[in-house]
Every structure is written in C-alpha cells, then in structure tokens.
Amino acid sequence: xxxxxxxxxxxxxxxxxxxxxxxxxxxxxxMSADADAILLGEQTNGDEIKVLKxxxxxxxxxxxxxxxxxxGLGKHSKKINAFWSKLRKTDSKLLTTRRFVAFLERxxxxxxxxxxxxxxxxxxxxxxxxxxxxxxxRYSQVMNPGPYDLFEASDNKMEKDLMAAIExxxxxxxxxxxxxxxxxxxxxxxxxxxxxxxxxxxxxxRSTYRFRVxxxxxxxxxxxxxxxxxQIAMATPEDSLNEVVLILYDIGRDAxxxxxxxxxxxxxxxxxxxxxxxxxxxxxxxxxxxxxIRPFLKHENAQVREEAEKAIAALELSKTYxxxxxxxxxxxxxxxxxxEKPKPESEGRSQ
Numbered sequence: 001x002x003x004x005x006x007x008x009x010x011x012x013x014x015x016x017x018x019x020x021x022x023x024x025x026x027x028x029x030x031m032s033a034d035a036d037a038i039l040l041g042e043q044t045n046g047d048e049i050k051v052l053k054x055x056x057x058x059x060x061x062x063x064x065x066x067x068x069x070x071x072g073l074g075k076h077s078k079k080i081n082a083f084w085s086k087l088r089k090t091d092s093k094l095l096t097t098r099r100f101v102a103f104l105e106r107x108x109x110x111x112x113x114x115x116x117x118x119x120x121x122x123x124x125x126x127x128x129x130x131x132x133x134x135x136x137x138r139y140s141q142v143m144n145p146g147p148y149d150l151f152e153a154s155d156n157k158m159e160k161d162l163m164a165a166i167e168x169x170x171x172x173x174x175x176x177x178x179x180x181x182x183x184x185x186x187x188x189x190x191x192x193x194x195x196x197x198x199x200x201x202x203x204x205x206r207s208t209y210r211f212r213v214x215x216x217x218x219x220x221x222x223x224x225x226x227x228x229x230x231q232i233a234m235a236t237p238e239d240s241l242n243e244v245v246l247i248l249y250d251i252g253r254d255a256x257x258x259x260x261x262x263x264x265x266x267x268x269x270x271x272x273x274x275x276x277x278x279x280x281x282x283x284x285x286x287x288x289x290x291x292x293i294r295p296f297l298k299h300e301n302a303q304v305r306e307e308a309e310k311a312i313a314a315l316e317l318s319k320t321y322x323x324x325x326x327x328x329x330x331x332x333x334x335x336x337x338x339x340e341k342p343k344p345e346s347e348g349r350s351q
Contacts, residue, residue: 023141023148024115024126028156029208031114031127032056032169033176035103037063043098046074052099055166058106070102071110075123078130080137082122083149095132095150101162103127117148124148131159172203180216185223192217193227196243199236210243217247222254232261241265241272249280256286263292274299275307282311285318 032038038056041049047069057064078095103114104127114127124139125148131137136153156162182188194200195213203209217224224247231244245265248255262284265277278296281289293315296308 022144023117025138025140026114026126028162028165029169029172029203029206031103032166033173033208033212034105035114035127036106037104037111038102038166038170039104040101041070041099043073043100047071049073055101056170063106068111070104071107071112072116072118072123072125073102073113073128075118076113076128076139077122077124077148077150080150080152083120083142083147095130095137097130097132099131101129101131101166120147122147122149124150129153129162131162134159136162168206169208172206172208175202176209176212185220186226189217189220189224189227190230192220193224193231193244196228196231196247197235197239197241199239200231200234214243214247214250218250221251225251225255225258228255229258229261232258232265235271237271239271241268242276245272245276245280249276249283252283253285255280256284259284259286259289263289266292266296274301274304278304278307278311282307282314285315287315287319290315 026034035056037054037058039051040053040055041051043049044067049068049070051066051068054064078097080093080095082092104111105114106112113125116123116125116127126139129136129138130150136157136159137150138153138155139148139150141148153162156165179188179191182191192213194202195209196217198204198207198210201207201210217228228244228248232241235241235244245262248258248262259281262277262281265272266274274296278293281293290312293308293311296304297312299305299308
C-alpha cells in the first residue's frame, strides 16, 4: 500500500507541468447567485428526474415542469471516496438514495448541474448534493489533477441546514437584483457600495456579492465616487478597503476627487493593499499625488516600489500645472469625516 502511495505521488509530481484547473467547490450562497434554477428532486431513471419542489423556478415558465432530464446525472458517481478507495483497493460505500438538490444551469437547451465534470472514470458536479437519511453528500476534488469524488458534506451537513442556507442565498440574490434594477445611478451606487465592506454589507458575514460589486460600480463611473468615498469615511478598523480602492482604480480620471482619501490610505497598509492604492492614484492622472508617492520608491517591498515607479512615471506625463511643480501634499488633506448615512431597512437581509 505504501509503495502504491509513493508511486501515485511520483505520478502527480510528474504531471504538474501540465496546467490543470481546480474543479469548482462553491458554497450554497455562491451557487444560489449563479444558478438558472434550483430544485429538490428525485432521480427516477438515469438522467430522468421528478421535481419534488422548485426552490428557484426558471424564468421561462414553460421550463417549470415536474418531470425533466438533467444531462449527465445518470453518470454521477454515488460511491463515497471512490477514487482513493480504488487506488487502495478497498470497498467504498455506495449511496442508495435518489433524493438530491440541484443547482442548475441551462446549456444548449438542456439542464445541467453546475460544473458537471467527467474525469478519470468518475463523474460529479459542484451543483449536485445528494441527500440520504437527512445527511448531505457533495462532490469535491481532493487532488489536482484528479476527478470529482463524493464525500459527506463539510458545510451544510444535514438537509435542514442545506434548505436554510438556500433560503438565505435566495434572499441575498433577491436583494442584489433589486438594487441592480434601480434606475437612479446615484441611489444604485450608494446601495451597491455597501457590499464593498463587511461592516456595511447587507450579506455579511457572507461575501458572495462583495466579489461581484466591482463591475456594476465601474459601469456607473464617476457618479459612484461619492458613495465610495463615504465607504472609506465609514470604514471600521476591521474592514478591508481593497474593493473600494480597486473600483476607484477602474473609474480612473473620474475619481480625482477621491485622491485625498487615497493619499491618506497610503498610511494604512493594514486595511488595504498599498499596490492597489498606488495603482488607483496612477489612473486618476492627478499629478498632485506625486509628492505623497515618492517615499514609496524606497519601500521595503519590491512590488510596492515598482507600483510607485509606474505611478510617478504616468503622473509626470499628466501634469497640468504650467510651471511643472508638484502641488504640496498638504493641500490634499481629506475632508472631515462625513456623517454616517442611515442604514436601509433590514427587511430581506440576514442577521
């Protein structure tokens, strides 16, 4: 057995030169945001299933059927820890259940569980969770390269926990899409900006939408800068400001009014990545920041020094002052801390 183990490790190391993507293992909240439909079902034969309950019905009412096919479902392995059991030549437990929850996506006119992957003789998917005697079982890739294998769920271990998590995920998604539908750019920016920090996020302690907020705020552009500056002003010592600064970086020249805040953040590397701040100052094209950036040319971190050099080089080109002199950084002190804006109603938010 030990010889087999070391042979396996040798093979793994030998193929490391081949780039292999890690198979997804998203949590229920993340999949609740992405799934085109979610259902509690019962496998009847191969890919054929009976829908016991639509947890999120398809937008197209014609697809809300009680009998349907999930492509590849019949191939899904029901053996627990099948991959390693096969290598060790030991028996693995076989689930007998037909009950499951599926997070589905519509692909080429067919339903498919999110991230269905058939590899090394084993098929599994991130979006399928089997339920046997109230206990949940999920697919996970334990070795890369390697297939999906089936294990007892390490997060929502029981069906009741899974259903409670899905309910929260669906409420989070509903609130998110309600904000995206706001017509007023300023109001939408203010609501979206709350997701950038844990202390203001409607979904805290989850972070599903924190990692999705960048694109919609970037698309709003300069109108979002006021809301982002408010976030900086309201940040707690425990908050990360990385998302806020990255969005200001995206907005670029239209974020010039945030330059005083960014300069202040150069002294706060505990809450924000200094490279992000230097990059954001660079894209504002506001040459007044050069004086504040110069000390970072001697920073102990090579990447920080590199970003400082790039920022200064870009800002030198964008100077707007006739005499070419740097504007003193003291003229860029941030405004007094703005009063905290009232929090929106908590309806539909998790506590």
